[in-house]
Amino acid sequence: MFQVFKKTDIDFIGKRYLFFTLSGLLMLLGVVALVQISRGKANLGIDFAGGAAVQLKFSQPIQIDDARKALEQAGLRDAELQTVIEESRLLIRVKKEDAVERNIRERIQEAFAKGFPGNEFMIESSTEIGPTIGRKLQKDALLAVTISMIGIIIYIAFRFEFRFGIAAAIATFHDVLAVLGIFFVLNREITLLLITALLTLAGYSLSDTVVVFDRIRENLRTRKKEPLEETINRSINEVLSRTFITGITTFLAVAALFFFGGDVIHDFSLALILGVIIGTYSSWFIASPLLLVRRSEARVLKRA
Amino acid sequence: MKKGIRGRLILILLTVVASIVFALPSTPVYSKLPSWWGRFFPSKGVTLGLDLQGGMHLVLEVEAEKAVDNAVERNLLSLKESLEEQKINVQSIRKEGREILLTFPPESKEAVTKIIDTEYPSLTTRQEGAGEKVLIFRESEVKRILDSSTSQALETIRNRVDQFGVSEPLIQKQGANQILVQLPGIKDPQRAIELIGKTALLEFKLVADFNPVVGQFPAQIEAEQEQNFINEYKDKISPDDQILFERNVDKESGRVTKHPYLVKKRAVLAGDLLTDARVSIGQFNDPYVSITFDAAGARLFEKVSEENRNKRLAIVLDDTIYSAPVIREKIGGGRAQISGSFTTEQANDLAIVLRAGALPAPVKIIQNVTVGPSLGSDSIAKSIRAGLAGTILVVLFMVFYYRLSGLLADLTMVLNIILLVGALAALNATLTLPGIAGIILTIGMSVDSNVLIMERIRDELRAGKPVRLAIDAGYDKAFSSIFDSHVTTLITAFVLFMFGTGPVKGFAVSLSLGVIINLFTSLVGTKVVYDFINSRKRLERLSI
Numbered sequence: 001m002f003q004v005f006k007k008t009d010i011d012f013i014g015k016r017y018l019f020f021t022l023s024g025l026l027m028l029l030g031v032v033a034l035v036q037i038s039r040g041k042a043n044l045g046i047d048f049a050g051g052a053a054v055q056l057k058f059s060q061p062i063q064i065d066d067a068r069k070a071l072e073q074a075g076l077r078d079a080e081l082q083t084v085i086e087e088s089r090l091l092i093r094v095k096k097e098d099a100v101e102r103n104i105r106e107r108i109q110e111a112f113a114k115g116f117p118g119n120e121f122m123i124e125s126s127t128e129i130g131p132t133i134g135r136k137l138q139k140d141a142l143l144a145v146t147i148s149m150i151g152i153i154i155y156i157a158f159r160f161e162f163r164f165g166i167a168a169a170i171a172t173f174h175d176v177l178a179v180l181g182i183f184f185v186l187n188r189e190i191t192l193l194l195i196t197a198l199l200t201l202a203g204y205s206l207s208d209t210v211v212v213f214d215r216i217r218e219n220l221r222t223r224k225k226e227p228l229e230e231t232i233n234r235s236i237n238e239v240l241s242r243t244f245i246t247g248i249t250t251f252l253a254v255a256a257l258f259f260f261g262g263d264v265i266h267d268f269s270l271a272l273i274l275g276v277i278i279g280t281y282s283s284w285f286i287a288s289p290l291l292l293v294r295r296s297e298a299r300v301l302k303r304a
Numbered sequence: 305m306k307k308g309i310r311g312r313l314i315l316i317l318l319t320v321v322a323s324i325v326f327a328l329p330s331t332p333v334y335s336k337l338p339s340w341w342g343r344f345f346p347s348k349g350v351t352l353g354l355d356l357q358g359g360m361h362l363v364l365e366v367e368a369e370k371a372v373d374n375a376v377e378r379n380l381l382s383l384k385e386s387l388e389e390q391k392i393n394v395q396s397i398r399k400e401g402r403e404i405l406l407t408f409p410p411e412s413k414e415a416v417t418k419i420i421d422t423e424y425p426s427l428t429t430r431q432e433g434a435g436e437k438v439l440i441f442r443e444s445e446v447k448r449i450l451d452s453s454t455s456q457a458l459e460t461i462r463n464r465v466d467q468f469g470v471s472e473p474l475i476q477k478q479g480a481n482q483i484l485v486q487l488p489g490i491k492d493p494q495r496a497i498e499l500i501g502k503t504a505l506l507e508f509k510l511v512a513d514f515n516p517v518v519g520q521f522p523a524q525i526e527a528e529q530e531q532n533f534i535n536e537y538k539d540k541i542s543p544d545d546q547i548l549f550e551r552n553v554d555k556e557s558g559r560v561t562k563h564p565y566l567v568k569k570r571a572v573l574a575g576d577l578l579t580d581a582r583v584s585i586g587q588f589n590d591p592y593v594s595i596t597f598d599a600a601g602a603r604l605f606e607k608v609s610e611e612n613r614n615k616r617l618a619i620v621l622d623d624t625i626y627s628a629p630v631i632r633e634k635i636g637g638g639r640a641q642i643s644g645s646f647t648t649e650q651a652n653d654l655a656i657v658l659r660a661g662a663l664p665a666p667v668k669i670i671q672n673v674t675v676g677p678s679l680g681s682d683s684i685a686k687s688i689r690a691g692l693a694g695t696i697l698v699v700l701f702m703v704f705y706y707r708l709s710g711l712l713a714d715l716t717m718v719l720n721i722i723l724l725v726g727a728l729a730a731l732n733a734t735l736t737l738p739g740i741a742g743i744i745l746t747i748g749m750s751v752d753s754n755v756l757i758m759e760r761i762r763d764e765l766r767a768g769k770p771v772r773l774a775i776d777a778g779y780d781k782a783f784s785s786i787f788d789s790h791v792t793t794l795i796t797a798f799v800l801f802m803f804g805t806g807p808v809k810g811f812a813v814s815l816s817l818g819v820i821i822n823l824f825t826s827l828v829g830t831k832v833v834y835d836f837i838n839s840r841k842r843l844e845r846l847s848i
Binding site: 057105106124126128129130132143144147151152155159192196199202204208210211214218238242246249250254255256257260262264268 | 355363365494668669670671672673674675676678679682683686687689690691693694697698701702705737738741744745747748749751752755756759763781784785788789790791792793794795796797798799800802803804805807808811815
């Protein structure tokens with residue numbers, strides 16, 4: 001049997017404060033991201049902020065600067081431009097709240113028809129969203145994440161114990177915040193698809209954490225004389241192999257999505273890749289040590 | 305072969321066959337099947353979401369409040385006419401917000417009250433004095449208008465879309481006053497938007513040619529100057545009249561000008577009395593729309609034309625005058641023509657909206673997502689590539705790390721995918737791009753259960769247990785972890801399903817089905833193979 005991790009004896013618990021610090025920083029990053037999002041200062045996609053996004057395919061490659069000038073002449077000054085896939089495709093984003101009313105799509109069409117005669121183009125996709133829908137979406141997204149968290153705490157507390165539920169919830173929440181924070185730092189767009197990825201990775205990270213908790217529960221039952229720290233340490237070491245492998249297989253699938261899946265789900269797959277890595281990390285270094293917080297109450301676990 | 309094993313193998317085989325049968329309509333192979341296949345077996349596979357097949361997703365908001373305003377205005381004009389007809393002396397009658405203010409000499413009060421009570425049941429008196437009355441709509445009436453606006457708009461839009469000829473449109477109410485319209489595969493989104501969003505209120509109004517103010521009007525004004533013009537003349541016209549414009553396009557230069565008309569505000573005839581509207585070609589090959597009134601409308605039309613000979617009758621659509629022909633003689637037969645520089649397409653669309661009826665209130669587009677079909681097929685191609693790449697990577701890794709048992713796990717994964725696609729097809733679920741990503745995610749996650757089981761088996765083997773017992777123990781002990789991790793993923797998928805819109809819902813469905821199917825295959829599918837091998841010959845060593 002080929003094994004990546006032969007019998008290991010890593011002291012996860014001993015080094016826990018180091019990892020708590022690291023994770024604390026990551027979570028802080030996520031909180032900063034949340035604050036900036038609510039202030040509207042983050043790179044919000046149009047599904048949250050309202051606005052218009054139009055993707056055009058030209059028959060000949062087009063320079064971004066020329067395109068920007070053409071748009072400015074049509075009075076569209078605050079557009080974000082980006083070449084997509086290859087140079088003859090252009091993605092134009094206008095984040096004005098009254099995008100739909102000012103008929104941005106038509107104005108963009110006219111601007112390019114005038115500015116680049118002879119370079120035929122077609123509209124591959126367009127999205128125009130008024131501000132009311134965006135605000136409703138923000139509320140819904142927040143509600144969705146909150147309900148997920150509560151559902152998770154309840155289920156884990158039910159299957160294990162309340163303490164396990166809290167630890168699992170904190171670890172999962174940490175993962176979501178960390179990925180959100182990283183996306184914020186990379187200045188990637190925060191869209192509904194990203195929220196979907198965050199919820200998915202929350203689910204994944206949790207399954208991972210459950211595998212470790214399961215082993216801890218089993219060991220607690222069989223080795224009653226051992227101090228709690230050792231039981232937890234040993235449990236993590238025992239499941240190192242399987243959590244690593246499950247991480248790798250999911251990672252391979254998501255990496256394929258990232259490299260081959262195309263633009264639309266590029267950010268989505270990036271979020272999932274980060275999620276798999278951070279999720280596995282949190283199952284080892286964060287979730288289990290959290291069980292030790294408030295030592296005196298931890299003794300209750302042993303007796304159960 | 306033990307009975308238990310045979311039963312399970314047959315079950316798995318049946319589900320695979322069923323999946324293939326359900327999924328067939330979505331594959332290119334389907335077109336090569338004989339025609340009788342569709343009669344006995346499922347003929348509709350997976351529904352492609354808008355992001356994959358191209359199309360338009362619109363959310364409209366019905367401005368129901370305006371419907372109430374319009375109703376107040378209509379009642380005001382009608383009341384004014386009634387009072388004039390019955391020669392009741394009234395000093396002034398005007399609208400303020402949603403209230404109608406009347407002032408009259410005290411001796412008229414009784415007559416005024418009588419008319420309001422008998423002919424205008426939806427109006428009620430908020431406040432009155434000896435020589436004045438303030439009228440408002442009854443609460444119940446306001447509520448009725450607000451509620452019915454959205455349903456009426458829904459029906460009207462549905463009628464219009466039906467005539468437009470899109471296959472499988474989706475039109476439904478969303479919330480209190482929003483309407484969702486999805487038009488898959490639509491080729492001309494701009495035309496569709498105009499067709500759907502047009503209020504299409506057709507009115508016939510008498511032109512006040514003999515008013516001296518009209519002499520001061522220029523023949524044409526520039527295209528964008530309407531509001532300035534109206535502001536200039538606002539105070540010179542009576543509150544019974546309004547200024548509307550006819551749009552003229554110079555055939556050679558394409559220049560657009562507007563011809564101002566002074567018309568009576570109160571329409572003598574409206575589009576709700578139409579029974580039909582058809583496109584015909586005129587003398588110079590220019591299309592026009594010929595409309596037919598119902599009996600009541602025809603009678604009214606005859607009366608109006610008889611009483612107003614030599615006056616002009618403006619044909620007004622959404623406050624734009626299309627034409628204003630002179631009434632030369634009494635028109636019986638209830639037919640009229642609407643002409644005015646149309647293309648055939650414009651004439652057709654006009655006929656459609658006239659037939660379907662006017663919207664009770666204006667609608668505003670608050671969300672518009674249009675995806676061209678090329679982007680969709682592009683996405684599908686890329687996803688298939690990603691899926692293949694992911695599958696190959698995972699297969700290779702599993703075989704490398706777990707050898708033959710790994711290969712078994714890989715077969716489970718393939719089984720998973722077949723069953724997942726079959727399940728999606730059986731439910732006619734909508735497949736979106738994130739949904740495909742969900743399927744690919746399932747590829748990675750589906751082996752996880754097998755990994756858990758195999759690691760357990762390895763543990764048991766290392767502890768010295770014989771092969772068959774190690775396998776059984778492995779499955780038993782791993783069950784709890786597998787179950788818990790699947791349920792937690794299901795919780796998040798369920799939340800995504802409840803809160804997500806289109807593409808996200810597609811993802812949630814793929815993920816949920818994938819997880820459930822995986823529970824089935826990992827616990828039943830692989831076990832049966834091990835049991836089968838075990839029953840044939842005693843395994844001394846396990847390739848794991």
